[in-house]
Amino acid sequence: MLKEFKADLHIHTCLSPCGDLKMSPRAIVDQAEKKGLDIIGICDHNSAENIEVAIRVASGTKVNVLAGMEVTSAEEAHLVALFDRAEQALELQEVVYASLLPGENDERIFGYQVVVNELDEVEDLNKRLLIGATTLTLDKFVEIIHSLGGLAIASHIDKESFSIIGQLGMIPEGLKLDALELSPRLSREEAKVEFSQYADFPLVCSSDAHFLEDVGKRSTVFLLKETKIGEIKKAFGNVAGRRILS
Ligand SMILES: [Zn+2]
Numbered sequence: 001m002l003k004e005f006k007a008d009l010h011i012h013t014c015l016s017p018c019g020d021l022k023m024s025p026r027a028i029v030d031q032a033e034k035k036g037l038d039i040i041g042i043c044d045h046n047s048a049e050n051i052e053v054a055i056r057v058a059s060g061t062k063v064n065v066l067a068g069m070e071v072t073s074a075e076e077a078h079l080v081a082l083f084d085r086a087e088q089a090l091e092l093q094e095v096v097y098a099s100l101l102p103g104e105n106d107e108r109i110f111g112y113q114v115v116v117n118e119l120d121e122v123e124d125l126n127k128r129l130l131i132g133a134t135t136l137t138l139d140k141f142v143e144i145i146h147s148l149g150g151l152a153i154a155s156h157i158d159k160e161s162f163s164i165i166g167q168l169g170m171i172p173e174g175l176k177l178d179a180l181e182l183s184p185r186l187s188r189e190e191a192k193v194e195f196s197q198y199a200d201f202p203l204v205c206s207s208d209a210h211f212l213e214d215v216g217k218r219s220t221v222f223l224l225k226e227t228k229i230g231e232i233k234k235a236f237g238n239v240a241g242r243r244i245l246s
């Protein structure tokens with residue numbers, strides 16, 4: 001039987017340098033419960049080190065955590081990758097870490113990159129330049145994400161900075177994206193007009209939250225059998241009744 005699931009597929013934790021330090025996995029899951037979210041995607045910049053904790057703190061709650069990452073391509077465009085399991089995101093992380101531009105995070109400029117445990121205690125400070133780009137092109141990223149069984153969604157296409165359209169002026173033909181994401185500032189109706197040439201792509205609305213109060217600020221309601229990547233993929237393709245409701 002198909003059910004409605006409310007999803008916010010793009011949320012940063014305190015591991016992202018720009019993420020508020022209050023964005024611990026535990027606090028995010030609590031907030032997601034309060035906002036009535038059924039599915040959340042944990043997507044830190046170029047890292048997945050807080051995913052396993054997020055999945056653990058969500059177990060036993062109504063919130064299902066998808067293991068995600070917001071990667072930065074060589075074109076300096078952001079792409080959301082989403083997986084069912086932490087191991088898949090950690091495999092992507094290995095590839096990303098090997099192709100990050102050299103340099104260390106300057107905490108005074110970009111902010112702390114905090115790995116935490118279930119009790120919100122600091123486990124580690126990540127020193128990599130997570131805010132920077134990688135040497136992997138968009139094409140290559142989409143190929144890797146798909147080979148790992150994930151979904152590749154173009155981040156905040158309505159934003160000038162770090163979106164595929166902002167960086168390249170268009171979505172390259174043949175780029176096998178699963179969906180396009182809208183930031184909270186553009187409605188689905190406005191997007192259908194502004195991006196009418198990309199009407200073939202499914203649209204998702206996500207918060208891209210960096211602060212607790214923004215979790216669930218935008219969401220996508222899916223009709224699915226269960227909260228699995230394969231089901232969301234079917235919803236993108238309107239397969240067997242699965243679909244995006246709003
Ligand atoms: Zn982004």
Ligand SMILES: [Zn+2]
Binds near residue numbers: 208
């Ligand atoms: Zn983001």
